[in-house]
Amino acid sequence: MDSEDHLEELATELFGKGKGWGLVHIAAGTALMGYFAWAGALVLGLRKVSVQVLEAYKQGFSPAIGYELNPWLVQLSNLRAWRAGCYGKVFYHKEDLWKADLSDCNNVMVFLAPSVVPPLERKLLAELPDEACVVTARFPFFKWAPSSVAGDGLERAWAYYIKAVRQAKQEESRRHCV
Structure with a gap:
């Protein structure tokens, strides 16, 4: 018996001939697909969160703080800040x-x-001071009129001044009361 026949016999014995995908194959494929989905989400989140906070710091906004629940993103963001020479000046917190x-x-x-825009509108209006500015990427606030809009498509951003948003809400309330 030569080695090729022996290998074929061993493979048939382990996996069965003509039985299609075994449980091990399906589990391994599913795990691999899950890993790639996780890695893709991680990279996309890291790219947007850490780059935006770093850019804000470079434009003179200080302190620059990022909030993230995923500990891997927090560590990777801190690494990116260190590589950009901003470590200790840009902060990422593992906080909700x-x-x-x-x-x-x-x-x-x-x-x-978009699903978190309405509760975020309420939180920001309740907590931010009048002089605060809010910039949103990808999705605008539904009930706020932007002070400025820049970019196109997926790279579009909307800026809102909290004082103007509050004044618009007060004027709207007065109109509905009259």
């Missing part, structure tokens, strides 16, 4: 944005899904 106190923030940049 919904639990963070934003009352001392004057500039806020958010990159969120």
